[in-house]
Amino acid sequence: MVSDAGGSFPRRMRLLKPSDFARVYDSRQSAAAGPLVLYAAANAADAAAIRVGLSVSRRIGNAVIRNRWKRRLRETFRMVRAGLPAGNDFVIVVRSGEPPAGAEAASRLGETIVSLVRRVVGRRGYAEARPVPREMAAARPKRRR
DSSP: OOOOSSOOOOGGGBOOSHHHHHHHHHTTOEEEETTEEEEEEEOSSOTTOEEEEEEEOGGGOSHHHHHHHHHHHHHHHHHHGGGSOSSEEEEEEEOSSOOOOSHHHHHHHHHHHHHHHHHHHTSTTTTTOOOOOHHHHHHSOOOOO
């Protein structure tokens, strides 16, 4: 499934450092659909960039399955990135299952990613959300019900 819609996937479009992933996770802005969870955070450093990080754990399957998921997600991101809002960093986490196969499944995966992005970015207060450091999040008392 090689497309021409967007070309390559250079380093500047990827989240590479653990601190980048931690910042996105700590923003606590997420949405889930099917086997995917999408975390998002505004990127104040580069307001024109759209960056993505992928997380596919070992419990998803062996290396072949995990790499198949990552290839599929990278290609889908390349196809839909023009329709995503600039100035955001995204982390896509795969929860379970086999990667979708075929062109129709790839387009559904693209629609899912776009809808997850719209759900998270469209929330009231998203732009003002600031990452909560992990130490503070752990020290906060739990709510009683």
